[in-house]
Amino acid sequence: MSKKESWGSRVGLILAMAGNAVGLGNFLRFPAQAVANGGGTFIIPYLVSFLLMGIPLLWVEWSMGRFGGRFGDHSTPFILDNLGKKKIWKYIGVFGIFTNLGVISYYTYIESWTLTYMIESVTGAFSGMDQAAVAGHFDSYVDINASGINFPKLAIGAFLVTLAFNIWILSKGISGGIEKIAKVAMPMLIIFGAFLAIKAFTIGDTGACATCDSMLGFNYLWEPQFSSLLDPTVWLAAAGQIFFTVSVGMGTIHCYASYLKKNDDIALNAMSAGWMNEFVEVVLGASVVIPISVGYLGLDWVQENAGFMMAFKTMPFLFDKWGPVFSELAGFFWFGLLFFAGVTSSLAMGTPFMGFMQDEFKWTRKKSAVVLGFIVLVMATPTIIFFQQGVFDEYDYWTGTVSLVIFAFLEVILFAYVFGIDKGWDEVNRGADIKVPTFFKYVTKWVTPVFTGTILLFSFYPFLSSQDANSTILYKLMNADIKDELKLIEDYKELPNSTEATVYDINEFMEYLNSKRGIDSTLFGFDGNAKRTGDHASALPAMVKSEELVYAPNGFLLWKPIPSDKEDSIATMKARMAAIKEVNKRLNELDENIPDTLLNETIILPQINNYLDNIYAGGSVINPKQDTLAEPLIDEGLVDVVNLFQGRNFTSLKQLSDYNPELEIYSKQLKKKKVFVNGSRLLLLVIFILIALMVRIAYLRREKLKTA
Amino acid sequence: MTTSALILMVSTQSLVAIITFYFFFKVLTVKPKEIEEPDEND
Numbered sequence: 153m154s155k156k157e158s159w160g161s162r163v164g165l166i167l168a169m170a171g172n173a174v175g176l177g178n179f180l181r182f183p184a185q186a187v188a189n190g191g192g193t194f195i196i197p198y199l200v201s202f203l204l205m206g207i208p209l210l211w212v213e214w215s216m217g218r219f220g221g222r223f224g225d226h227s228t229p230f231i232l233d234n235l236g237k238k239k240i241w242k243y244i245g246v247f248g249i250f251t252n253l254g255v256i257s258y259y260t261y262i263e264s265w266t267l268t269y270m271i272e273s274v275t276g277a278f279s280g281m282d283q284a285a286v287a288g289h290f291d292s293y294v295d296i297n298a299s300g301i302n303f304p305k306l307a308i309g310a311f312l313v314t315l316a317f318n319i320w321i322l323s324k325g326i327s328g329g330i331e332k333i334a335k336v337a338m339p340m341l342i343i344f345g346a347f348l349a350i351k352a353f354t355i356g357d358t359g360a361c362a363t364c365d366s367m368l369g370f371n372y373l374w375e376p377q378f379s380s381l382l383d384p385t386v387w388l389a390a391a392g393q394i395f396f397t398v399s400v401g402m403g404t405i406h407c408y409a410s411y412l413k414k415n416d417d418i419a420l421n422a423m424s425a426g427w428m429n430e431f432v433e434v435v436l437g438a439s440v441v442i443p444i445s446v447g448y449l450g451l452d453w454v455q456e457n458a459g460f461m462m463a464f465k466t467m468p469f470l471f472d473k474w475g476p477v478f479s480e481l482a483g484f485f486w487f488g489l490l491f492f493a494g495v496t497s498s499l500a501m502g503t504p505f506m507g508f509m510q511d512e513f514k515w516t517r518k519k520s521a522v523v524l525g526f527i528v529l530v531m532a533t534p535t536i537i538f539f540q541q542g543v544f545d546e547y548d549y550w551t552g553t554v555s556l557v558i559f560a561f562l563e564v565i566l567f568a569y570v571f572g573i574d575k576g577w578d579e580v581n582r583g584a585d586i587k588v589p590t591f592f593k594y595v596t597k598w599v600t601p602v603f604t605g606t607i608l609l610f611s612f613y614p615f616l617s618s619q620d621a622n623s624t625i626l627y628k629l630m631n632a633d634i635k636d637e638l639k640l641i642e643d644y645k646e647l648p649n650s651t652e653a654t655v656y657d658i659n660e661f662m663e664y665l666n667s668k669r670g671i672d673s674t675l676f677g678f679d680g681n682a683k684r685t686g687d688h689a690s691a692l693p694a695m696v697k698s699e700e701l702v703y704a705p706n707g708f709l710l711w712k713p714i715p716s717d718k719e720d721s722i723a724t725m726k727a728r729m730a731a732i733k734e735v736n737k738r739l740n741e742l743d744e745n746i747p748d749t750l751l752n753e754t755i756i757l758p759q760i761n762n763y764l765d766n767i768y769a770g771g772s773v774i775n776p777k778q779d780t781l782a783e784p785l786i787d788e789g790l791v792d793v794v795n796l797f798q799g800r801n802f803t804s805l806k807q808l809s810d811y812n813p814e815l816e817i818y819s820k821q822l823k824k825k826k827v828f829v830n831g832s833r834l835l836l837l838v839i840f841i842l843i844a845l846m847v848r849i850a851y852l853r854r855e856k857l858k859t860a
Numbered sequence: 861m862t863t864s865a866l867i868l869m870v871s872t873q874s875l876v877a878i879i880t881f882y883f884f885f886k887v888l889t890v891k892p893k894e895i896e897e898p899d900e901n902d
Contacts, residue, residue: 162887192868199872367861374865374872415893424883431880435873585890 157517158411160327162421168334169408169425170432171496173399174341176262176463178433178493182393183442184458186373189389190380195434197381197390202398202430205391205603208596209400209560210426211588212567214418215579217409226410226507228403229847232563235571242851243844244566247559248403249504250840254551255402256501257531258544261307263494264314265464266487268293268306273483278468279476283449287465294539308536315525315532318495322502323521326411330499337492338428344485344492345432349439351474351482355447358473362450369446369454373438385618391607396553397433398426401560404500407507419584432493440486444470463490502528512850531839534832542825546832554625557611561604564596573597634826638819 159165186194220231228248232241272278278286293307321329355366380386395401409418441462445454448470457466463486471482505527506520515523535544567576577593614621622633861869 166884166887192865195868195872370869371861371865374869375862376864376868417890417893420883420886420890424880424887427876427880427883430876434876438873583893586886 157326158413160331164327164331164335165408165412166421166425166428167338168330168496168500169405169421170428171334171338171493172404172408172500173397173425173429173497174338174432175399175493175497176460176490177396178429178437179345179440179490180437180460180463182397182433182437183373183440184460185389185393186438187442187455187458189386190377190383191372192374192376193378193380194386194390195374197387198393201387201391201394201603202426204595204599206394206398206400207423207426208592208600209564209604210398210405210422211419211580211592212564212576212596212600213400213405214409214422215576215582216563216567217406218412218414218416218418219579220406221410221412222414224511226407226511227504228406228559229508229850230511231406231410232566233851236566238570241566241570242847244559244562245403246840246844246847247401247555247562248406249508249843250836251402251551251555251559252404252501252504253527253531253839253843254547254555254836256498257528258535258547258552259494259501260315260318260498260528261311261532261536261544263318263491263498264307264310265290265293266491266494267314268310269464269468270484270487270491273468273471273487274480276476276480278472278483279479281469281472283466283469286469289468290461290464294536311532311536312529314495315528318498318502319521319525321495321499322506322524323518325517326503330503333499334496337496341489341492341496342432342436344489345436345440347485348444348482348489349436352439352443352447355444358447360448360450363452364446364448364450366443366447368451369443370439372446372451372454373442383618385616388607388610388616388619391603395556395560395604395607397429399429399497399500401556401558401563402501403504403559407503408500410507415583417583417585419580419588420586423586441467448473508846508850512846512853531835534828534835538828541828543828543832546829547836549623549628550833550836554611557604557608561601561608564601564604568597568601631826631829634822634829638822 159168186192186198216231216235220226220228220234223230223234225231225234227245229242229245231248232245235241278289281289321333323329324332352366352369357365357367399405412418442454442458445458445462445466449466467486468483471479471486473479474482502521502524505524506517509515509520509523510517531547535547538544567573573593573596576596581588610616610619610624612625614624614627621627627633
């Protein structure tokens with residue numbers, strides 16, 4: 153945007169600012185956070201955080217932006233430089249460009265999904281699909297190998313169209329492009345959202361399952377659990393949600409506000425835009441995904457699966473329940489509102505870079521827009537091609553999470569303590585169309601920095617035991633999650649070979665035993681689903697339980713059903729490994745101490761009784777020391793072996809050892825992921841440094857002009 | 861839906877909606893300022 157640009161109307165500015173804040177998170181992140189953090193009670197820390205952190209930060213950023221615009225600065229490096237005279241501030245301002253370039257790179261990709269899905273909805277692409285097919289449709293859409301060539305054709309095509317659309321709008325400028333889109337997109341978004349929210353209220357009990365009632369979904373979101381107010385992680389989650397929803401810490405608000413005149417109101421404008429975002433989040437966002445999903449899939453399913461991907465993997469399936477016409481309309485509205493939410497945000501993200509290049513290097517608007525497009529294309533390509541390898545997540549974490557928090561904390565320190573809260577407060581009140589309560593002056597100085605500082609602190613290290621350690625900066629830098637999984641696999645791989653050999657030996661021996669006694673071992677067969685054939689199915693209480701194996705009192709090992717997504721479950725692997733270790737230990741004990749350790753009458757007797765009960769039509773109570781049939785088993789110390797490793801169980805263990813090659817593949821994938829993750833971080837660091845260098849060059853040019 | 865959930869939902873959403881409309885209405889109805897001396901954005 154050239155320095156002669158300005159907003160065409162106040163309403164346009166507010167809709168653009170609200171559009172900057174309103175995004176996919178309003179509809180997807182807020183409800184998921186609410187249900188995970190106390191339901192209805194979440195709204196209390198949420199609104200408190202909005203009052204004590206969200207609103208002050210909005211006023212801080214709006215006033216910093218307008219202040220910087222007075223000097224012809226439309227991006228954070230030199231906006232901050234104006235407020236704090238030390239050189240460091242312009243480099244801290246680099247965050248306000250870096251964050252936007254990083255986020256826009258993957259955000260436009262998500263935006264392109266919504267565009268594709270909007271079109272696919274009206275063309276009936278999801279008609280008749282079950283939930284698994286809808287989820288699979290998305291997976292193949294982003295899958296690099298799905299098209300048979302080494303990139304997802306449709307996904308990339310849609311991304312290029314979306315990017316081109318963004319660049320075209322940005323090239324039209326503030327009032328000619330961004331404002332016009334905001335005036336259409338925001339009302340459409342609200343209308344579409346209202347339609348879906350009203351529909352959610354009317355769904356009610358669909359009868360699809362016991363808990364399939366949209367009102368249960370509303371209840372799930374809004375039922376207050378007051379005990380959660382005492383949980384610091386809930387407050388942390390609420391503060392984090394406010395942070396992301398209001399879109400502070402990015403540099404976009406500064407940029408938009410820099411096109412205001414020095415006496416234009418910012419106090420009322422900031423309130424209007426900020427509360428509009430809250431309306432979309434709390435009123436509309438909370439009323440769509442969760443209630444509709446619960447209405448058709450049930451509360452239990454939603455509790456386990458609620459998250460971002462529901463937008464694409466679940467909602468089309470749900471809309472299909474509404475008949476051919478209504479489902480297409482609903483899909484169009486849903487993905488349409490997400491597209492509008494996305495595009496108004498991505499346009500805002502493009503402006504800081506453009507403002508910087510136009511201010512400092514006198515680029516034209518068109519040139520800066522086109523170059524931005526190429527930069528986004530280059531940065532986005534890894535997130536598209538290597539989506540499954542964690543690049544997308546890395547961009548989101550470092551630029552969309554960490555960067556924001558660091559910048560917001562530093563800017564509030566700058567505003568309140570370096571620039572000075574008195575001067576800052578005068579700036580907020582200049583031209584104000586509302587009376588700004590003085591209370592907020594002291595909140596901005598004393599409370600907001602503590603709030604943002606606390607979020608920053610807890611994002612570094614998991615001080616709270618209830619935090620997810622792997623989502624903190626320190627653990628991320630160490631790749632702790634990948635290392636944990638690799639260690640698990642390495643530990644596990646040591647086991648199956650020894651188990652396999654011993655299992656083979658015992659299997660052989662059992663065949664011999666059974667043939668010697670003329671017993672058909674399948675009489676005591678256990679199928680892979682841990683059901684015992686014969687009459688004793690209900691008579692085997694478990695003495696020792698692992699998650700994968702159940703030990704009956706007589707030593708029988710029963711396999712529990714193996715979940716289909718076992719490969720992804722560390723908990724499953726841990727339990728499986730523990731079970732295998734235990735089995736291996738038992739096998740080793742058998743090899744060494746068969747007669748001594750295992751001939752325990754309290755165990756053996758019931759075993760033998762059960763064992764022989766099915767074979768002999770006569771009496772069921774047998775004294776092993778007296779019964780001639782049992783004697784050979786005891787003499788050879790094989791009773792426990794027989795009882796432990798009935799043929800079918802044995803087969804299961806062999807099957808488990810076959811797990812090894814699958815783990816080998818998974819191990820290689822994890823190592824590859826580590827390379828991509830580290831590579832992404834290096835790329836982002838290089839970009840940060842490059843922007844800092846450009847700021848340095850711009851500064852030197854300014855100095856040269858001053859002396860000239 | 862339980863009573864407490866209904867009360868919380870209705871009161872919160874009403875509060876947010878009222879505040880939002882109040883500020884937006886104020887934006888629409890506030891008198892524009894007089895034209896002032898130009899700055900860099902002119």
